Structure formats: C-alpha cells, structure tokens
Amino acid sequence: MLKNISFKSRLFLMSLLITTPTMAGWEVNYIDTFSGDSVNWQNWTAQVDANFNNEVQCYTDDDSSIDKNFDVSDGTLKIIARKQQTNCVGLNNQSRDWTSGRINGKDKREFLYGRIESRIRFHNLEGGAWPAFWMLENRIAESPRKNDDDFVNWPNPGAGEIDVWEWFANSPSTYITNFFNTGGGSCGNEVRFAYPNGANDVLDWHDYAIEWDENNISFYMDDTLVTSHNVSNCPQYKEPMFVLLNVAMGGNLGGSIDPSLRKVTMEVDYLAHCTATNQNNAQRCNENTPAVYADDDNDGIENSLDQCPNTPSGESVDEKGCFEEIVNISPEVSLSITQNNVTVSSVDISGGLVTISANATDENADDILSYVWLISGTIPSPIIDGGLVIFDPSSMAGGNSYQVDLTVTDNGNPRLSVSNTIKFSVNNMPLDAGDDEREKSSGGLFSYLLLLMLIVFRQKYLQH
Known part of the structure; x- marks a missing residue:
C-alpha cells in the first residue's frame, strides 16, 4: 500500500512512470548476425592500442590463427581471452601475459537514438574476467582516428560513456549499467542489477538493450526493465555513439585472476540497432524484427546485407553487394x-x-x-x-x-x-x-x- 512506502520511494516510482519511453514498435536499421567465418571489418575495428584501467591483456586483431582472439563460427562471435605471453604490437611491444579482443564501430556503425540490443552469454565464472557491451560518443580521442573533430578526452561532451552490460567475475551475481560524463546527476547513474538465479545466469543467453531518446535512457535484460533515467537536462548523449564489445582481464574491476584460468569466452549472437516506428508492435531488436530498407551506395543490396558498402555507382554487384566480374555470353x-x-x-x-x-x-x-x-x-x-x-x-x-x-x-x-x-x-x-x-x-x-x-x-x- 502507498501509505507504507516512503516519500522517496513514491518519487522513484513516479519517475519510472514518467521517464520510461513508450514506443509503438521497432524496425531494424542495422544488424550484424555474425553469420560468416570471420569478423566483418566493414562494421568493426579491432582497437589494439587500448590500454586502460590497469588491465593486463594485450588486445589483438587475430581472427585466423590457432590462438585467435576472435572466432566467428556457427552464427556467433566469440571474443576469447587467452593466457599466453606476447610482445604486444599495439602497445609498442610491451610484454603481456594475456591476449584478448576489443572491437568498436567508430566511424563505421554509429547510432543516434533508438534501441541498441545484443544477445550475449559468458562461458566462465572463474575470477579475473571483465567482459562488457558498452557505448562511447563518437568524438572521443580514441582509434580509429578520422580527424573529424574526434579530439575530445573521456568523458567530456562528445566522449561520454554508457555501459549497457558490464560484468566481472569477482562479483558474479550482478551486472552493471552505468554512465560516465561531466553532467552530474542529470546524466544518469550506476545501477547494479541482480541476476534472478545468481551467477549462473551469466552463463545463459540473455538480451541486453538500451532504449534511448533525447529525454530518456532505459536499460533492459530480456523483457525486464532494469532501470530508466531522465536525461532531458543532460548536456550529453545528444550525438551519435558507437558500440564496443570486449573482454578485459584483471584491472580495476576484473581484480585478481584465478591462477588456474587459461581461457575465457564472451559469445555474441548479434548486435542490432532499431529505430522507433508506428508500423508494427515489435518489442525487441533482433533478426525477427522488421527491417528498414536502406541502401546507402545504391547498389541494390540493403545496408544490413551489404558486405561492400562503398561500391562505386553503376558497378555490377553480387548478392553480398561486392563487385562482380561480368562474363560476356554470346547472344x-x-x-x-x-x-x-x-x-x-x-x-x-x-x-x-x-x-x-x-x-x-x-x-x-x-x-x-x-x-x-x-x-x-x-x-x-x-x-x-x-x-x-x-x-x-x-x-x-x-x-x-x-x-x-x-x-x-x-x-x-x-x-x-x-x-x-x-x-x-x-x-x-x-x-x-x-x-x-x-x-x-x-x-x-x-x-x-x-x-x-x-x-x-x-x-x-x-x-x-
């Protein structure tokens, strides 16, 4: 009964009712289903020079060797951290004891508002791993550098962060949603969500998502609303952002690494961006959601299927949108x-x-x-x-x-x-x-x- 609820609690409940966005439905603007046999580098960049938070891994772009850190197979992407000594090329040959993968969509796949969703499971519960699905504003001074006003230092306007799903094995029964910015309390705050079945939930497939517009940012796990934030007075999160997927080892949140650990895996089924529509009542953003037709290079292949998105106008292309050599046949x-x-x-x-x-x-x-x-x-x-x-x-x-x-x-x-x-x-x-x-x-x-x-x-x- 309301009379038994504190004044602060009533305000919080009213805030959820006010700030939760109401959408008729969603339609897919972009989706990577990881259906090939390697990372589609038209959509992603391997950020091999990343070195933050006292982490111990060396990020690579290896998707082909026997000890690869990216494995695309059976319709999913596996980001694999491995216990192996390496002289890290991206860090001026520093010696590291772990290799791993970190990819981002900067300058390739950037989004302003909508629903951003990924289906993820993690394979390990041993201590030391720190996987994440997160986003950054696109003017941040991190690679790849296009020099298109991307000189802003984290987490200033143009370089703010949103953590959609961040999990670490030393606190395994919860995951983090969070904001990093310079806007203070008007720009969201950290919320830790407790898995209903404890740590083992991270081993199962779940759909993690945000729904984002200029006034509200809401976080979801499957059909559960985790938290919602009114950002109407926030000076950030009003410009395009890109997604990052990575597995860090150790560091500020990863903590002590289990000495028996040799390999950890983050598995991703898809990454999708949807825009709001009144044409359907879809509540998710995945392979079953109706698609927006878009063909930026006018080659007849829609963006979500186009593996060669910059084909010159007038070129003949195959079903993947890539140049197709024409064989002349006699009349x-x-x-x-x-x-x-x-x-x-x-x-x-x-x-x-x-x-x-x-x-x-x-x-x-x-x-x-x-x-x-x-x-x-x-x-x-x-x-x-x-x-x-x-x-x-x-x-x-x-x-x-x-x-x-x-x-x-x-x-x-x-x-x-x-x-x-x-x-x-x-x-x-x-x-x-x-x-x-x-x-x-x-x-x-x-x-x-x-x-x-x-x-x-x-x-x-x-x-x-």
Whole structure:
C-alpha cells in the first residue's frame, strides 16, 4: 500500500512512470548476425592500442590463427581471452601475459537514438574476467582516428560513456549499467542489477538493450526493465555513439585472476540497432524484427546485407553487394517468316507484305545488339528496321528460292556474334501480260547477290 512506502520511494516510482519511453514498435536499421567465418571489418575495428584501467591483456586483431582472439563460427562471435605471453604490437611491444579482443564501430556503425540490443552469454565464472557491451560518443580521442573533430578526452561532451552490460567475475551475481560524463546527476547513474538465479545466469543467453531518446535512457535484460533515467537536462548523449564489445582481464574491476584460468569466452549472437516506428508492435531488436530498407551506395543490396558498402555507382554487384566480374555470353537468334500474320515457309506473290523477323536474346541484359542482314536473290525494295525485313513479293518471279542470313553482335567485352539462316521459296504463279513484258525487258539480266547491310543499335529489354 502507498501509505507504507516512503516519500522517496513514491518519487522513484513516479519517475519510472514518467521517464520510461513508450514506443509503438521497432524496425531494424542495422544488424550484424555474425553469420560468416570471420569478423566483418566493414562494421568493426579491432582497437589494439587500448590500454586502460590497469588491465593486463594485450588486445589483438587475430581472427585466423590457432590462438585467435576472435572466432566467428556457427552464427556467433566469440571474443576469447587467452593466457599466453606476447610482445604486444599495439602497445609498442610491451610484454603481456594475456591476449584478448576489443572491437568498436567508430566511424563505421554509429547510432543516434533508438534501441541498441545484443544477445550475449559468458562461458566462465572463474575470477579475473571483465567482459562488457558498452557505448562511447563518437568524438572521443580514441582509434580509429578520422580527424573529424574526434579530439575530445573521456568523458567530456562528445566522449561520454554508457555501459549497457558490464560484468566481472569477482562479483558474479550482478551486472552493471552505468554512465560516465561531466553532467552530474542529470546524466544518469550506476545501477547494479541482480541476476534472478545468481551467477549462473551469466552463463545463459540473455538480451541486453538500451532504449534511448533525447529525454530518456532505459536499460533492459530480456523483457525486464532494469532501470530508466531522465536525461532531458543532460548536456550529453545528444550525438551519435558507437558500440564496443570486449573482454578485459584483471584491472580495476576484473581484480585478481584465478591462477588456474587459461581461457575465457564472451559469445555474441548479434548486435542490432532499431529505430522507433508506428508500423508494427515489435518489442525487441533482433533478426525477427522488421527491417528498414536502406541502401546507402545504391547498389541494390540493403545496408544490413551489404558486405561492400562503398561500391562505386553503376558497378555490377553480387548478392553480398561486392563487385562482380561480368562474363560476356554470346547472344542467340532465331528467324521466322510471316505473311498476313501467318508463319510460312513459302510466300504467295499475291498474298501481301512479307516480314522476316529476328528474335534475338542476350543473357547480359545491358548489352546492345547490332544486326547485319545478307540477302541473296532479287528481293524488291526491302525495308530493314533492326531485327525486321519487310518486302512486297508481288513483282517477284514464281518458282525461285531465296536465302537470308543474319549476324547479331553484342557490345560486350569481348564482342560476341551469332548467325542464323532462313530459306524460302516463292509460289509459281502464271504471269500476266505485264509480267511477260517485264520479263522480256529483263531477260538479259541474271541472278546476283544483293548485299544489304544496316546496323541498328537498340537497347534490348530481355526476359529471363
């Protein structure tokens, strides 16, 4: 009953009611499902020069050796910390006893507001490990450095931090949500959430998320609202942020490392960003959430599937959005003869206009085809229009045979051609007096080869 609740508690409950954002639904703007066999470096950078909080690991970009620190397999990303001595390249060859992985999306995948969600489980309970899913404002002076005003020191405006899920093995039954900034109490505070089933919960899959707008930041585990913060008066968290995923060892929070520990693993199923929508009532941001269609490089492959996001305009790409070499395929052509819209093999002198038609196809849909006709015998005044030859047979001598050849050439690289031939005869009809006079006047003539060449270029729109 409310009369048994303190005044401070009532204020806290009212704050939750006021500040918890109400969204109709979500749609995916970006998701990495780690479905390949290596880290997609179009989305991530390995931050090998990171060295903070008295941690003992050396961060690497190794996703291929037998002792790799990033393993993408079976649809998940495994960030693996290993007990092994190394001269750390990212730290000027300092000697370190552990290697691990830390990736961030700075300058590649940055987000302003929405729901940011990841499905994570950790494989170890031994002391010393410190895994995290967190975010930084994108003007922070950390690698990768694009020199686009990214000179701000942590945690000043432009370099503030939000910890979505931070766990350490020396306090295993809780995890941390937190803020680091210069805005004081108006910019959120640390909240430690107790796992319902204690430390073993971290070994199971859970969906960790924030819902963020200019006034509110709320934290979730699965369907549970962990905490909500009113940041409407906070001068930070009003600009794009990027996600970091890492496993630290030892240090300020990791603490003493169990001497028997040789390997720890943080497994990530997906990382997704969603924007609010009124088109559905989706409450999560994952592979089953409807997607926003976006194609920044206009190659026909949406951003979430595009593994080559900066393809030059006009390039042919494959289903991954990457450049695809075009293999030129020779066109094909068939010929037919019609008279009065009826397909024939011989023509009637008195039957009206005759049309020879070429049906040319090309699997390379953008190819332009040219036509070269070769006609033997005397065909009176043919009209040639690309793939058509039209003539009037009324003045032709009956009983003769004719042959028409066609060569079709594409403009691919290399240019390829195909040829076809069609033959027909003219029905033997009695000649009238006028025909007899014409035949006498032309009696000294003989059959000859009439070469008619006309190249007509036209764009082909093909069906496949």
